[in-house]
Amino acid sequence: MKAGPVRRAAGAVGLLALVPTSGMLVAGNITLQVAAVRAAVTLVSVLMLARAATWGVGWLADSAQRRPAGHPEPDPAGAAAQAAGSPPAAEGVAVR
Numbered sequence: 001m002k003a004g005p006v007r008r009a010a011g012a013v014g015l016l017a018l019v020p021t022s023g024m025l026v027a028g029n030i031t032l033q034v035a036a037v038r039a040a041v042t043l044v045s046v047l048m049l050a051r052a053a054t055w056g057v058g059w060l061a062d063s064a065q066r067r068p069a070g071h072p073e074p075d076p077a078g079a080a081a082q083a084a085g086s087p088p089a090a091e092g093v094a095v096r
Contacts, residue, residue, distance in 0.1 A: 006057055010050030017042045 003011070018039060025035040 004054075006054045007050060010046055010053065013049070014042060014046035017046065 021030070021035050021038045021042070024030045025032070030038075
């Protein structure tokens with residue numbers, strides 16, 4: 001299964017968020033247990049943000065595909081005429 005762009009971005013953000021923790025661990029400023037707790041908090045935070053971002057992107061995609069309620073459905077007769085190749089008449093112009 002391929003990961004979507006939101007999941008890949010969340011993974012990259014998660015790895016970048018672990019850089020300060022790994023730097024402090026290498027420098028000896030924090031212990032291994034503290035680094036593990038920080039990594040777990042980072043993991044949970046990134047998973048929650050990825051879930052929210054996936055929901056937001058899905059909501060935007062769904063709302064972009066819906067037709068606004070103010071627009072009426074197209075006229076089936078006009079659609080058939082356009083499909084046949086005849087151009088639609090402009091409003092206020094008599095059809096000959």
